[in-house]
Amino acid sequence: MPSVDRTLASQADVPLAPLTTLGVGGRARWLVRAQTADQTAAAIKWSADQQVPLFVLGGGSNLVVSDEGFDGLVLQVAVAGLEFIAERDRTIVRAGAGEPWDDVVSAAVSRGLAGLECLSGIPGTTGGTPIQNVGAYGQDVSRTITAVTVLDRATGATRVMAGTECGFGYRSSRFKGDDAGRFVVCDVTFSLAPGAPTLAYPDVIAELEGRGITAPTVSDAREAVLAIRRRKGMVIDAADPDTRSVGSFFMNPVVDADHRGRLARARDAKIPGYELPDGRLKVPAAWLIEQSGFARGYSSGTAGISSKHPLAIVNRGGATARDVLALAVQIKRQVADHFGVWLRPEPAFVGFEDDPDVAFLQETVN
Numbered sequence: 614m615p616s617v618d619r620t621l622a623s624q625a626d627v628p629l630a631p632l633t634t635l636g637v638g639g640r641a642r643w644l645v646r647a648q649t650a651d652q653t654a655a656a657i658k659w660s661a662d663q664q665v666p667l668f669v670l671g672g673g674s675n676l677v678v679s680d681e682g683f684d685g686l687v688l689q690v691a692v693a694g695l696e697f698i699a700e701r702d703r704t705i706v707r708a709g710a711g712e713p714w715d716d717v718v719s720a721a722v723s724r725g726l727a728g729l730e731c732l733s734g735i736p737g738t739t740g741g742t743p744i745q746n747v748g749a750y751g752q753d754v755s756r757t758i759t760a761v762t763v764l765d766r767a768t769g770a771t772r773v774m775a776g777t778e779c780g781f782g783y784r785s786s787r788f789k790g791d792d793a794g795r796f797v798v799c800d801v802t803f804s805l806a807p808g809a810p811t812l813a814y815p816d817v818i819a820e821l822e823g824r825g826i827t828a829p830t831v832s833d834a835r836e837a838v839l840a841i842r843r844r845k846g847m848v849i850d851a852a853d854p855d856t857r858s859v860g861s862f863f864m865n866p867v868v869d870a871d872h873r874g875r876l877a878r879a880r881d882a883k884i885p886g887y888e889l890p891d892g893r894l895k896v897p898a899a900w901l902i903e904q905s906g907f908a909r910g911y912s913s914g915t916a917g918i919s920s921k922h923p924l925a926i927v928n929r930g931g932a933t934a935r936d937v938l939a940l941a942v943q944i945k946r947q948v949a950d951h952f953g954v955w956l957r958p959e960p961a962f963v964g965f966e967d968d969p970d971v972a973f974l975q976e977t978v979n
C-alpha cells in the first residue's frame with residue numbers, strides 16, 4: 614500500500630457501508646481521514662500525482678455507495694474547529710468541515726442565535742451542508758453562509774468563496790452542479806444574529822402551539838423541529854430502523870402551471886404544493902409517491918420505504934446498493950407513469966460508472 618503522506622495514516626481495503634447512514638456498498642481501495650486543511654491538501658496532491666480517483670466523504674448521510682465500492686482514494690474530511698466571533702449586531706460562526714452539523718446548530722441555538730434552528734437534527738458534517746444547500750422547515754444554509762473555504766483540485770490552491778459565489782438553489786449549488794467534485798470544503802462561515810426563530814412551516818407552528826408556547830425562542834423551535842423529525846424517522850437513531858436511509862431519496866419536483874392543471878384533472882384532485890414566485894408549483898414528492906401506489910412501510914426484499922415517511926428508502930438489514938437502486942427505479946417509473954413527473958434523486962452515487970439504473974434515476978424530462 615502506498616503511503617499517502619507521512620503525516621497521514623491511510624488504510625487499505627476499507628468497508629464503506631459502516632461510514633454511511635444507508636449502510637450499503639463495498640470497499641474503498643484506500644481511505645484517509647484528514648484532520649487539517651494541510652492533510653486534506655496532501656491527500657488531494659497524492660491522488661493527483663498518482664492519478665488515483667478521489668472521492669470526498671463527509672458524514673456519509675447523503676450517499677449511495679455501489680456494491681463494487683470505490684477503486685480509488687476516499688478522503689474523509691474531518692477538519693475540526695468551531696469559533697464564534699461577536700461583531701456589532703451579529704455573530705460570525707466559523708466551523709471546520711468535519712464538525713458534526715447538529716453540534717454547530719446546537720451551539721448556535723444555545724447562544725440564542727437565529728438562522729439555523731430549523732436545520733436541527735440533520736445528520737452529516739458542516740462541510741457537507743453547502744454541497745446541496747441543506748434545508749428544512751423554511752430555512753436553508755444559503756441564507757446564512759457568508760463564505761466557504763475550499764481547496765481547488767484543479768489548481769491545488771486554497772480559495773475563500775463568498776456565499777454569493779456558491780450558486781445556491783433548491784438542494785443545489787455549484788459544488789453539486791457544474792463544479793461537482795472540483796472543490797473540497799475545508800470550513801464554512803455563517804453570519805447569525807440573536808432573534809426570533811423562523812416559523813414558516815405549519816408543522817412547526819402547530820408543534821409549538823401544541824406545547825402551549827406563544828412566543829417561541831430559537832431553542833423552542835429547535836426542540837419542536839427535533840420532535841417532528843423524530844416522528845418522521847429523520848433523526849439518526851440506531852434503535853429506529855426507519856432512520857437507515859439517506860433522508861429524502863427524491864427531491865420535490867417543480868411543475869409549471871400547465872402540467873399542474875393536467876395533473877389535477879388526471880387525478881381529479883387538488884395537487885398540494887408550494888407556489889413559487891414565478892407561478893410554478895413545488896409538489897411534495899412524498900405525496901406523488903403515495904398517490905402512485907406506494908404505502909409507507911412498503912417492502913421490496915431487504916429494501917423498503919420507511920414506515921414513517923414515504924420519501925425515505927430504507928435498508929431493512931442486509932440490503933445491497935442494487936436493491937436500493939431497484940426500488941428507487943420502481944418508484945420513479947411508477948410516479949412517471951401516474952403523473953408524468955420525473956423525480957430526481959437527492960443523494961450522491963459513488964462508484965457507479967455508466968450504471969444504467971443511476972443514469973435513469975438522474976434522467977429528467979420535466
Ligand SMILES: Cc1cc2nc3c(=O)[nH]c(=O)nc-3n(C[C@H](O)[C@H](O)[C@H](O)COP(=O)(O)OP(=O)(O)OC[C@H]3O[C@@H](n4cnc5c(N)ncnc54)[C@H](O)[C@@H]3O)c2cc1C
Pocket residue numbers: 634668669670671672673674675676690710735736737738739740741742744745746747748749796797798799846847848849856858859860861961
Ligand atoms: C435521516 C436523514 C435526514 C436528512 N434530512 C435532511 C434534511 O432535512 N435536509 C437536507 O438538506 N438533507 C437531509 N439529509 C441529507 C444529508 O444529511 C445532508 O445532505 C448532509 O449535509 C450531507 O452531509 P455529509 O457530511 O453526510 O455528506 P456525505 O453524505 O458524506 O456526502 C454528500 C456529498 O457531499 C460531498 N461532500 C461532503 N463533504 C464534503 C466536503 N468537505 N467537501 C466537498 N464535498 C463534500 C460528497 O462528496 C458527496 O458528493 C438527511 C439525511 C438523513 C440520513
